[in-house]
Amino acid sequence: MPYNLVGRATAGTVPISPLTTAGLDAWLAGADGRVAAWVRATGFKAKAGEVALIPDDKGALSRVLLGVETAERTGLWDYAGLPGALPAGRYAIDSEIAPADATRAALGWALATYRFDRYTKMPAAEAELVWPKGADRGHVERAAAGTALARDLINTPANDLGPTQLAEVAKGLAREFKAKFSVLVGDQLLKKNYPTIHAVGRGAADAPRLIDFTWGDPSHPKVTLVGKGVCFDTGGYDLKPSSGMLLMKKDMGGSAQVLGLARMIMDAGLKVRLRVLVPAVKNMVSGDAFLPMDVIRTRKGLTVEIGNTDAEGRLVLCDALAEADSEKPELLLDYATLTGAARVALGTDLPALFSNDDGVAGDWMRCGLDEEDAVWRLPLHAPYKSMLKTKIADLSNTGSAPFAGAITAALFLEHFVSPTTRWAHIDLMAWNTKDRPGRPEGGEAMAMRSAYRMIEHRFGG
Known part of the structure; x- marks a missing residue:
């Protein structure tokens, strides 16, 4: 029952x-x-x-x-x-x-x-x-199961869900659906050239890692999901105030979405070759933590000056996106609890959608309305790229002005995706701020059912 x-x-x-x-x-x-x-x-x-x-x-x-x-x-x-x-x-x-x-x-x-x-x-x-x-009983059960997985992960506090435990959950999911699973841990990230993931997570006792699994027929269209897995975010040396840390167990909400979505895709047997990448870290303060004004070389080769250690999500994502892009997938989606600016613009219930492809953005918005799982598109306004300039590196991880924070974060990520790759980025809250019917206060799956429908429509069942 x-x-x-x-x-x-x-x-x-x-x-x-x-x-x-x-x-x-x-x-x-x-x-x-x-x-x-x-x-x-x-x-x-x-x-x-x-x-x-x-x-x-x-x-x-x-x-x-x-x-x-x-x-x-x-x-x-x-x-x-x-x-x-x-x-x-x-x-x-x-x-x-x-x-x-x-x-x-x-x-x-x-x-x-x-x-x-x-x-x-x-x-x-x-x-x-x-x-x-x-x-449609199958759809109801897989959507409910994917949502429950996402909610459970987000609701679990960081003492019971660090990078190690998040990797174990992903491994269990991969095993259930006979997906090929691997994980890079600690200094393995440096050896395999994922320096920004390592830099953000190296200050924590629970070592940073990159979770990676693939599923499906290799001949089918490649769909890749990347999810921000910051299991707790103190802000690093640009320390958050205590009030700002109260919900930071949910900063891995992007990874929860992609794992829930992956469960739906695999359970339905969609005809795609699915890859899931989750950079999992804790952003902590320690003697080995990265520092403001450090310069880090990314997997793509671009250098990044650290304008603020609390803008860590885009750093862990950029290496994962570069790896995902190297396979030239048909569709690349990333999810992240990335900016407060997106919440100021659209509120807590409506994830911000950025995409370099009008077709993908339009399909996702239509599916969002149909599924009552809405997203709203914000622009990748190219002139704002100038806000990411810095004198001693290729990019800064923060904008030079206190405006358009969600857009500049998305533009930062765009540097790590080829213009020919159909890419969409979701900046979401992943949290219900109050109880409503069917939506209890706490962790929430957002833009997950709508993404599933978009993928199903594009690539078939």
């Missing part, structure tokens, strides 16, 4: 009736007078997310009324408030809905059953939903 979704109705299954505010009066007019009186007496107005529990003449629950936004399209989160609100029992949607609507209803329900209970007991949802007719 994964995600409290069950195969069939049984005796005592309670129907759920979705209603809009506009459609409530018509429904009441056709209902039993006692039921209509009850609904009116409780003040139910069928506002989105509002619930009315209807008893039978013996006091048992006989029906659930659920307020929804529109009758034309079931929203992903329409049913997400129910698993934690309904009493134990089996429920079924009693209206005919299209297969796509059925899939969204089931997925919203499944996502709402998530609990992060590694460290404390949490009440599990006891309500069960009969699979809505026509729902």
Whole structure:
């Protein structure tokens, strides 16, 4: 019974009736007078997310009324408030809905059953939903599993999820789907020419590493995912204030997204040759940590002056992107909790999308709207590259002005990707700042389901 979704109705299954505010009066007019009186007496107005529990003449629950936004399209989160609100029992949607609507209803329900209970007991949802007719069960289960993986990783604190443990999770995922796995650790990074990953992570007791696995038929189109895996970010010698460190366990949120997305791709058996690269580090203060104004030579050969040790994410990504680009993949995507500037521009729920390919950007935005997993494109504004200039190196890792921070970070990364490679970069929060139906406060998968749909549409199942 994964995600409290069950195969069939049984005796005592309670129907759920979705209603809009506009459609409530018509429904009441056709209902039993006692039921209509009850609904009116409780003040139910069928506002989105509002619930009315209807008893039978013996006091048992006989029906659930659920307020929804529109009758034309079931929203992903329409049913997400129910698993934690309904009493134990089996429920079924009693209206005919299209297969796509059925899939969204089931997925919203499944996502709402998530609990992060590694460290404390949490009440599990006891309500069960009969699979809505026509729902794509495979997609629901793989999207829910990918989301749960991403959420679990982000929610786990750094004392239990450092570079070592992140590599073990990736290794387990690779083993599950028979992918080829390797990892470079510590000074192996220098021997294999990944100097920026080594520089950022060398100050930590848990050595930096580059996680790498490949899956799929080598003859299929190459799709490569790169995820920032900074398992904790103190800011380094440009130390964050204590308040700025409180959520820094989530600074590996980019790696969580690519591992969740990789799980979805492999589970679905998409016809791609998938590669996943995760530079995993802790950015710590120590006698061996990198310093402001250091100059580091990257894998690509470009030199970078360290304007700020707290701009470390782009440093670990640049070596991984250079390696990914060397294979000339059909599609290269990277995810990172990279800048506060992206959050200022778009808020915490909407990841910023940068791409050197209009087709990729357009497809991703359309899929984001379809999947209710939106992204919003910001420009790779070439004139701002001048803000990355420095007198003694090829690049600075920070902009020279306190403006356009998300754009200059993306432009920095663009230096490590060939113009002919279809590339997109996601700058995301990876965190829900408050509880909402199906989206608990804490780690979150963002731009993951939409990326899956884009890849599926481009390369087929």
